[in-house]
Amino acid sequence: MTVKAEDTGNKSVADEASFEAVLNSLADPVLVVNEAGVIRYVNIAAEQFFEASQSWLCNRVLADMISQDSPLFSMIRQVLVQGASLSEYGVTLETLRTGPRLVTIQVAPIVDTLDSVIVSFHDRTIASKMTDEINSRSAARSLTGMAAVLAHEVKNPLSGIRGAAQLLEQGANEDDRSLTHLICDETDRICALVDSMEAFSEQPQIERQPINIHQVLEHVRRLAESGFAREVRFREHYDPSLPMVAGDRDQLVQVFLNLVKNAAEAAPDDGGEITLTSAYQHGLKMQRPGSDMRTQLPLVITVGDNGGGISDDLRTHLFDAFVTTKPTGTGLGLALVAKIIGDLGGMIEFVSEPGETIFKVYLPAFRETENKE
Numbered sequence: 001m002t003v004k005a006e007d008t009g010n011k012s013v014a015d016e017a018s019f020e021a022v023l024n025s026l027a028d029p030v031l032v033v034n035e036a037g038v039i040r041y042v043n044i045a046a047e048q049f050f051e052a053s054q055s056w057l058c059n060r061v062l063a064d065m066i067s068q069d070s071p072l073f074s075m076i077r078q079v080l081v082q083g084a085s086l087s088e089y090g091v092t093l094e095t096l097r098t099g100p101r102l103v104t105i106q107v108a109p110i111v112d113t114l115d116s117v118i119v120s121f122h123d124r125t126i127a128s129k130m131t132d133e134i135n136s137r138s139a140a141r142s143l144t145g146m147a148a149v150l151a152h153e154v155k156n157p158l159s160g161i162r163g164a165a166q167l168l169e170q171g172a173n174e175d176d177r178s179l180t181h182l183i184c185d186e187t188d189r190i191c192a193l194v195d196s197m198e199a200f201s202e203q204p205q206i207e208r209q210p211i212n213i214h215q216v217l218e219h220v221r222r223l224a225e226s227g228f229a230r231e232v233r234f235r236e237h238y239d240p241s242l243p244m245v246a247g248d249r250d251q252l253v254q255v256f257l258n259l260v261k262n263a264a265e266a267a268p269d270d271g272g273e274i275t276l277t278s279a280y281q282h283g284l285k286m287q288r289p290g291s292d293m294r295t296q297l298p299l300v301i302t303v304g305d306n307g308g309g310i311s312d313d314l315r316t317h318l319f320d321a322f323v324t325t326k327p328t329g330t331g332l333g334l335a336l337v338a339k340i341i342g343d344l345g346g347m348i349e350f351v352s353e354p355g356e357t358i359f360k361v362y363l364p365a366f367r368e369t370e371n372k373e
Helices: 013-024 044-050 071-082 125-153 155-170 174-198 213-225 249-266 333-343
Strands: 030-034 039-042 086-093 101-109 116-123 209-211 233-237 245-247 273-280 285-287 294-296 299-305 347-353 356-363
Touching: 030 044, 039 044, 044 116, 071 086, 071 101, 071 116, 155 174, 209 213, 209 249, 213 233, 213 249, 213 273, 213 299, 245 249, 245 356, 249 273, 249 299, 249 333, 249 356, 333 347
Parallel strands: 233 273
Antiparallel strands: 030 039, 030 116, 086 101, 101 116, 209 245, 273 299, 285 294, 299 356, 347 356
16 A cells, blocks of 8 residues: 555655655554554555554554554654654564564654654564573573582582481481481582582583484473373474574483473473474574674474463563572573573573463574584
């Protein structure tokens, strides 16, 4: 659909064409909305943003697509009245066809037109994910020095304490023997915690190999079904044409075993389900740690469960070390997952609501020149 002359202040046909060409050249989604809240024009980026065609979007009432409590509507009214541009940052925008997105909204008047405004959206979702990813990596790295100190300063004395408790046990009565057992159990638990933290220590860079991610997921599923996920139903939706992942098999098994274990623990006792999917998508790039290269992350692997969802107070810190809701958890599992994925040049995110949580892992595809750069 084109912008008609009456919609843009009696512009000439040539001016309309130029107007459309300018809007279509913009990378950000742009709408022209009149005072009745009807969409009069959308650019190409807006079609992609709203996952709908121009013919479907034009002449549609904006309030039928976006919740009326969105600040967007008050911004449009204010701009129509005052004739001055407005911007609002960090707005969560959700439409009928898309999930929630973090955006910056800009609303501006159209020169010589009193009844229409231009609305543009700048998607901050990916930028926010990138920031979270960087923060997760920083949190994981902060454990590196601590792990080295703990390994030396804590584990050595603990082995002495455990040995002393075992010696005392030999001459202890029944009541005292229960105390020596408690000492041994607690020293074992602390040693296991330190061992978990040692996984964060800086490791030599592992040569990336071509890995069939479906074989990794199948191995993880078999491990889970024979142990902690015996009562959980698995659903699998894989893209069989997926290329090889650039990574390390053992590390990828560790990543997805952690994610599947968390999903199994979150799933309800009755009717618990875990969904594993793989897909290929274009567009997302990240810079590898220790490299100037920007790597494409076309492989998307998801691990979903039908549990109660992640509480709001945990969401922003979920990949930080020592964050857990489990009574006996260490809070290191997801922090380690984030570190491994980051070291592989990938990214992890999640979406969660009551009844469904999905972790999405973005990974690079293997190239023949992978280890020659």
